[in-house]
Amino acid sequence: MPNNINKTPKPLSLKLSHEQWLIFGLSSTLLIILSLVIALTSTLGWSLLASATLVFFLCYPLIWLAWRSYNFWRQAIMQLTTYTQVIREGETNLRFKVQHPDNLLAELQQEISALATGNEHKLQQNQTLDNVLSHILDSWPIPVCLFDENNQLSYRNIAMKDKIQQPMLVGTAATDLGFVLENGNLTHSQFNQQWQCQSISYLFQQKKCHIFSALDISQPLHQQQSNTQQNLIRVLAHELRNSLTPMASMADTLLSNDSFNEAQVRLVLSRIKQRSNRLLSFIEQYSQLSQLPAPQSTWFDFNDLLDEAKAMITAPCTISYQGSSQCYADEQQMAQILINIFKNAQEACDEECCEIQVSLYHRQESSQGYQQTKQVIEINDNGPGFANLDNALTPFYTTKSHGSGIGLSLCAEITRNHGGDFILENTKNGAKITLSWPADKKVH
Secondary structure (H helix, E strand, C coil), rough: CCCCCCCCCCCHHHHHCCCHHHHHHHHHHHHHHHHHHHHHHCCCCCCHHHHHHHHHHHHHHHHHHHHHHHHHHHHHHHHHHHHHHHHHCCCCCCCCCCCCCCCHHHHHHHHHHHHHHHHHHHHHHHHHHHHHHHHHHCCCCCCEEEEEECEEEEEECCHHCCCCCCCCCCCCECCHEEEECCCEEEEEEECCCCCEEEEEEEEECEEEEEEEEEEEEEHHHHHHHHHHHHHHHHHHHHHHHHHHHHHHHHHHHHHHCCCCCCCHHHHHHHHHHHHHHHHHHHHHHHHHCCCCCCCCCCEEEHHHHHHHHCCCCCCEEEEEECCCCCECCCCHHHHHHHHHHHHHHHHHCCCCCEEEEEEEEEEEEEECCCEEEEEEEEEEECCCCCCCCCHHCCCCCCCCCCCCHCCCHHHHHHHHHCCCCCEEEEEECCCEEEEEECCCCCCC
C-alpha cells in the first residue's frame, strides 16, 4: 500500500545559509534588471539582435558589481574569522584592518579586540604566576610532583627527582615511576616511615588530578625519641632513687647493729615492703600506659559503671550524676577513666568532703559536611583546680608528693583511642574535665 502521508516541506530559510541567501538575492536582482532591459527594448521596438547586444554589454558590469558586493561582504567576514583564529592560537602580530566608524562590523571588531586584549592580559598573569610557582617549587627542599587525570606526570621539582633517583619525564605514568594509587592516595616505596607523605586530589578544568609531597621528619622524630628517652630515664631514676635510697639506708642501719631487735627488724621490713609495693604500682601503671589495648565499644548502662567507680573511692566523697543513662564506649576502659578522675579529685580536694558532679549528654556536630552524634561527659569538683594546666597531661608529671603522673595521661590516651578529646579546665569553683567522642551511628 503506497505511503500517502503528506510531508510538510521545510521553509526555504532553514535550508539556505546567509551566504547562499546573499548569492540568491544578487542573482535575482541581476535577472530582474536584465528582464526589465529586455522589456524596455521590446517596448521601444528594438530588434532582437539589438536587445541581445545591449543585454550582453550590460551583463559584464552588472556581474562585476554583484561580485564586488558579495566579495566585500565575504572579505570582511573572512578577516574577522582569520583574526579570531589567530587570537585563539595565541599570536599577537596580526592586527585587523580598521573599519569605517559607520560600518556595522566596526563594533564587532572592537569587541573581539577587547576580548583578545583581556585574554592576553590574563594569559600573561597566568604565565607569570606559573613561573613564580615553578621557581618556588624548584628551589623547595620538599619533594613535590603533580599527576594529571590519566595519572601521568605533569610536573616534578628538583628535590623529587633527586629522591626518586630515576628519570622523571613529563608524561610518564605514575606506576612506571614506582607510585602506587590506593583509595585515591599515592604512595612510593622510596619514602619510608621517616617521611610524612601527603597525597591530595583536586579538580583542574573539571579533571581530577593528584599532587604528591613528602616531608622528611627524621630529625624531629629523633629529637622526640631523645626527649622521650631522657624524660623516661629522669622519671625512672627519680622513682627508683626515692624507693631504693630509703631501703638501702634502713638495711645499713640493721647491718650496723651487733644484735637484731625483732621489733626494729619488722618495722624496717614493713617499710621496705611498702616502698617496694609503691615501686611495683608505678611500673604497673607505666605498663598500662604503654600497652593500652584497642577499645571494644558497646552500649552499656552508665549508672552501673558509675556505681562501680564510686565503690573504689574510700575517703568521704559525694558524687552526683545527671544526664543520659546509655553510653557507647569500652566499658572497662571507661571505668578506669572514672576511677582515676575520682581519685585525682579526692586527693586534690582540701575540703573535708569532696563533691563531684558528673553529667552525660549527646550533641550533634557537623564534620566535613556530615552530621555526627557525639557523647560528652563533664566532671566538676570543688577542689583547688589544676596547679599547672600546661603539663597536667604530660606523662610522669605530677605536683603531688606521692603521685606518679600517669593517671590523667592514661585517661587522655584512652579518650584519644576512642577518637575523642580530653580537655582540662579550671573554673571558679574547682576543676573541670570534659570528655567527648563519637557515638555509634546506629540509633539505640
